[in-house]
Amino acid sequence: MFKAQISDGEQIECAEYEIEGPGVRLFDEDGDFLAFVPFSHLLWVGQVDENGRTLW
Secondary structure (H helix, E strand, O other): EEEEEEEOEEEEEEEEEEEOOEEEEOOOOOOOOEEEEHHHHHEEEEEOOOOEEEEO
């Protein structure tokens, strides 16, 4: 699982993400589109464990 941290504090959990032009596209486990987050609003995107802890 991955998590994207957005500049307003919101976190979006996703199964996959793709870097696309000026941001990232987030997808759920079924491959359905969740959100597009521009880099200007993205603090980080990374893998997390089943407890939601960031894996570095």
